Amino acid sequence: MTVMQQSSGGGKSSGNLYEVLDLILDKGLVIDVFARVSLVGIELLTVDVRIVVASVDTYLRFAEACNRLDLTSSGGVGLPDLVGGTMESGSHGKAKGALSGAAEAISESFQRGRDDEQDKEKQPVRRRRTAKKEGDE
Amino acid sequence: MSTYVYGIVRDNEVLDAAKLTGVGEPPAEVRSVRAAGLAAVVSTAPEGLRAKRRDLAAHQEVLVELARHGSVLPMRFGSVADSEEEVAAELERSRDHYDRLLTTLEDRVEVNVKATHIEEAALRLVLTEDEGLRAENERLRASGGGTPAERMAFGERVAEALEDLRARGSEAVVRPLRAHAEQVVIGPPVDGCLANVSLLVHRDRLDDVAQEVNGLRAALGELMDIRLNGPLPPYSFVTEAAQTG
Numbered sequence: 001m002t003v004m005q006q007s008s009g010g011g012k013s014s015g016n017l018y019e020v021l022d023l024i025l026d027k028g029l030v031i032d033v034f035a036r037v038s039l040v041g042i043e044l045l046t047v048d049v050r051i052v053v054a055s056v057d058t059y060l061r062f063a064e065a066c067n068r069l070d071l072t073s074s075g076g077v078g079l080p081d082l083v084g085g086t087m088e089s090g091s092h093g094k095a096k097g098a099l100s101g102a103a104e105a106i107s108e109s110f111q112r113g114r115d116d117e118q119d120k121e122k123q124p125v126r127r128r129r130t131a132k133k134e135g136d137e
Numbered sequence: 138m139s140t141y142v143y144g145i146v147r148d149n150e151v152l153d154a155a156k157l158t159g160v161g162e163p164p165a166e167v168r169s170v171r172a173a174g175l176a177a178v179v180s181t182a183p184e185g186l187r188a189k190r191r192d193l194a195a196h197q198e199v200l201v202e203l204a205r206h207g208s209v210l211p212m213r214f215g216s217v218a219d220s221e222e223e224v225a226a227e228l229e230r231s232r233d234h235y236d237r238l239l240t241t242l243e244d245r246v247e248v249n250v251k252a253t254h255i256e257e258a259a260l261r262l263v264l265t266e267d268e269g270l271r272a273e274n275e276r277l278r279a280s281g282g283g284t285p286a287e288r289m290a291f292g293e294r295v296a297e298a299l300e301d302l303r304a305r306g307s308e309a310v311v312r313p314l315r316a317h318a319e320q321v322v323i324g325p326p327v328d329g330c331l332a333n334v335s336l337l338v339h340r341d342r343l344d345d346v347a348q349e350v351n352g353l354r355a356a357l358g359e360l361m362d363i364r365l366n367g368p369l370p371p372y373s374f375v376t377e378a379a380q381t382g
Contacts, residue, residue: 017194019366020249022327023335024193027372028213031227034142037186037215059292061284065260066274066295069283 140218141165141182143199144370145210145228145235148176160192167199172225173232175239178203179224182217200370204246209240211370216304238375244340245319246368250350252310252332252361254303259360263298270294303331306361310334310353317346322373331361335373343368 017024030036148171158164161183169176178199186192196214203209218224228235244305264271273291277283283291300312308333315321318336337344350365357363 016364016366017190017323018199019251019364020197020369021193022324022333023247023249023369023372024197025188026213026325027322027335027376028211029145029216030213031142031216031218031231033223033227034216034218035139036213037188037217054318056289059289059296061292062295062299063288063292064276064282065256066264066270066291067278069261069264069274071264071271073262073313081152125266
């Protein structure tokens with residue numbers, strides 16, 4: 001049973017309380033004849049994310065975050081394959097496949113993570129050089 | 138004096154209420170109200186009870202402990218009856234319904250999986266997938282970010298692409314998990330998560346779910362953070378809606 005509490009922060013049997021807050025507050029049995037204590041302010045937790053995402057601030061933040069991304073690094077290359085593959089193959093068989101090769105995949109992704117870091121270290125230098133060149137011209 | 142209700146179990150379940158501590162400060166003593174072969178696990182409701190961390194944890198702890206011993210119908214946090222007599226009357230009134238639910242949930246637990254995009258990886262992916270977005274990003278970057286209107290328009294397109302990616306990601310996470318569940322309830326996108334799914338699973342299949350989640354992490358872990366919570370009391374499976382869904 002304890003195996004399952006993978007994301008639990010504390011050692012308590014309930015695991016990570018914050019992670020299951022929506023269940024404790026919004027699910028569970030409701031009996032009409034009983035009252036419920038006031039939860040003013042708490043409902044904000046489950047605000048539909050689409051309301052937050054469709055805002056001017058979010059648009060600007062996304063635009064700036066994209067501008068900062070360096071797509072010439074190899075970071076993004078593996079992801080479309082992974083996502084597309086998992087979803088297009090009806091996923092269950094694929095996930096099982098991924099499971100048997102899990103250890104391999106994990107070590108690969110660590111490797112890829114390291115490569116990314118190396119790329120990131122190299123990248124700024126290259127960019128600075130380009131910028132300088134432009135400035136010189 | 139009003140009565141705080143944690144959950145409903147069968148009267149013959151092991152009820153070592155002495156070990157349990159309830160809501161309030163100091164924690165209230167937990168006891169049982171027995172009627173109709175059922176037992177409601179309750180404590181005296183403290184004055185001015187609010188959804189504080191301590192009380193939410195107490196509610197959860199009582200239910201986790203009860204679930205360890207057998208089938209339990211968890212109440213939503215904050216349920217308060219006028220009196221123990223009212224609780225007993227409710228057990229009598231709806232005994233068949235509760236009995237059926239307890240039978241359905243025997244040896245079953247809830248497992249909740251939440252997945253959230255790692256934002257940088259998700260942005261990288263939508264730009265990689267969409268040549269038009271990538272070109273616009275390069276253009277804006279070359280012109281020092283572009284005008285506010287251009288940035289807005291671009292950001293909106295990115296948001297739409299992200300929403301599409303979220304929907305696909307949700308499907309990728311939820312679909313393989315369904316195979317292990319007897320019932321599935323999709324929760325709201327709390328804190329911007331792309332998937333919030335609760336599964337009702339037999340205890341014997343908990344390891345299968347854990348393995349499936351590990352497989353998902355191996356496949357998708359660079360793009361999203363996938364959290365597994367459970368076993369939990371079956372919060373998402375005690376309403377009529379959940380039974381038909």
